[in-house]
Amino acid sequence: xxxxxxxxxRDRLRLDLAVRFIxxxxxxxxxxxxxxxTDDRIRKLYRSYLCExxxxxxxxxxxxxxxxxxxxxxxxxxxxxxxxxxxxLMMTGALPSPVAGAPLRDAARxxxxxxxxxxxCQAYDYYCxxxxxxxxxxxxxVLLVIKLANADELALRSCTDCGAVVISDPLTLRHPRCACCxxx
Numbered sequence: 001x002x003x004x005x006x007x008x009x010r011d012r013l014r015l016d017l018a019v020r021f022i023x024x025x026x027x028x029x030x031x032x033x034x035x036x037x038t039d040d041r042i043r044k045l046y047r048s049y050l051c052e053x054x055x056x057x058x059x060x061x062x063x064x065x066x067x068x069x070x071x072x073x074x075x076x077x078x079x080x081x082x083x084x085x086x087x088x089l090m091m092t093g094a095l096p097s098p099v100a101g102a103p104l105r106d107a108a109r110x111x112x113x114x115x116x117x118x119x120x121c122q123a124y125d126y127y128c129x130x131x132x133x134x135x136x137x138x139x140x141x142v143l144l145v146i147k148l149a150n151a152d153e154l155a156l157r158s159c160t161d162c163g164a165v166v167i168s169d170p171l172t173l174r175h176p177r178c179a180c181c182x183x184x
Contacts, residue, residue: 013114015045020121022046024138027065033108034117034142066143069153072136072167079167080179081135085127086148086156087165092126094119095145103151111149120145 014035021031022045031042072082089095094116096104104110124141128134136144147154148167155170161181168176 010114013118017114017117017121018042018045019049021117021138024121024124026138026142027062030065030139030142034112034120035114065139066137069143069147071140072144072154073169076179076182078135081127081131082144082167083165083178084130085123085136085141085144086167088123088127088130089120089141089145089148090156090165092119092123094123095148104149107146107149111146 014037018031018035018037018041021034022042028039028042031037032039035042037045071078073079086095090097096111120141124138127136127141144154148156151170153170154167157166157168157176158164159166159178159181160175161177164178164180166176166178
C-alpha cells in the first residue's frame with residue numbers, strides 16, 4: 001500500500017480540512033458535518049497537533065452552532081459584511097449557483113463535504129483579508145452559506161441602483177438596496 005493511494009489522499013484531505021476548521025474555531029459538530037470525521041478523532045486531532053504545538057491555545061467553542069439569520073441583518077455594518085462574504089462565497093464556488101433560480105433544498109445535508117469545505121475556508125480567509133476586523137465568525141459563515149443555498153430565510157439579490165450583491169429576505173416586496181445606495 002502506498003500513502004498516495006486514493007483512500008489515503010481522501011483521508012489526508014479530511015484531516016487537513018479538520019485542522020483548518022479547528023484553526024478557525026469551528027465547533028466539533030460543524031467539523032464532523034463537513035469532514036465526516038468522528039468527534040473523538042477531531043478531539044484527538046486538536047489535542048495532538050494544535051494544542052501542544054502552539055503556545056496560544058485556540059478557543060474551542062461549546063454548545064450549539066449559530067442558527068439565527070437575524071444576526072446578518074442586525075446592523076448595517078453586519079449586513080454589508082454579509083454581502084461581502086456572500087460575494088466571495090459565490091466567486092470561490094463555496095456557495096453553489098442556483099440552477100435556473102431554484103434553491104438547493106436541504107442544503108444543511110447536501111452542501112457539507114471536504115471539497116466545498118476547502119472552498120469555504122478559502123472564501124472566509126479572503127473575506128477576513130478584505131474586511132480587516134471581521135464581525136462574522138467562521139461558524140456564522142457556515143450558517144450563511146447554508147441559508148443562502150436554501151434561500152428560505154435569506155436570499156441574494158442585486159441592488160436596484162448599482163447591481164451590487166445584497167442579502168435580503170426572500171419574501172420581501174421591496175427592492176433591495178446596498179448600504180451605499182440606501183438613503184441615510
